[in-house]
Amino acid sequence: MVIPDRDFALELLRKVRLPFPIRQHSINVANKAVEIANNITKAKVNTRLVEIGGLLHDIGRSVTHGFEHALIGGRILRERGLPKELARICETHILGGLDKDDAKKVGLPEKDYLPETVEEKIVCLADKHMTGNHEVSIGERFQKWFTKYGKTSLLIKSRKRIIEMEKEIKKLM
Numbered sequence: 001m002v003i004p005d006r007d008f009a010l011e012l013l014r015k016v017r018l019p020f021p022i023r024q025h026s027i028n029v030a031n032k033a034v035e036i037a038n039n040i041t042k043a044k045v046n047t048r049l050v051e052i053g054g055l056l057h058d059i060g061r062s063v064t065h066g067f068e069h070a071l072i073g074g075r076i077l078r079e080r081g082l083p084k085e086l087a088r089i090c091e092t093h094i095l096g097g098l099d100k101d102d103a104k105k106v107g108l109p110e111k112d113y114l115p116e117t118v119e120e121k122i123v124c125l126a127d128k129h130m131t132g133n134h135e136v137s138i139g140e141r142f143q144k145w146f147t148k149y150g151k152t153s154l155l156i157k158s159r160k161r162i163i164e165m166e167k168e169i170k171k172l173m
């Protein structure tokens with residue numbers, strides 16, 4: 001697996017015309033993800049994969065802001081011959097990841113899109129901690145979503161999954 005460098009990733013985001021605020025968000029997510037990765041002592045983490053995955057996780061938003069942006073992002077990276085590990089980070093970063101039932105609910109092909117590797121989990125978690133350009137707790141992040149979309153079963157389930165994910169990552173520190 002050859003992970004491209006930061007300049008390549010930032011240039012790619014410009015090339016696909018990802019809007020500026022989302023590029024800023026992506027830089028913040030990448031920084032947060034690297035911060036989490038640097039605190040992990042009990043597992044081996046590919047920090048470069050985490051950093052570049054953080055930068056590219058929302059690349060699908062150059063096409064749509066709907067849930068499909070995760071899959072489209074994965075497709076953009078695969079089509080450009082980038083490592084599947086980066087594509088997987090795009091595909092699994094939405095909410096706390098989506099299982100088959102969640103995917104069906106939001107109109108995606110019925111499949112699990114759950115973060116599995118430590119790098120996938122770190123980027124998913126870092127993304128939940130970054131709303132726009134400031135850091136929030138998982139509680140605050142979901143409260144904002146509850147206010148906007150209501151306390152839906154999808155969001156409640158997702159919050160539970162993210163809380164578990166955060167516990168799991170903290171155990172590795």
Ligand SMILES: [Fe+2]
Pocket residue numbers: 057058069093094
């Ligand atoms: Fe996203």
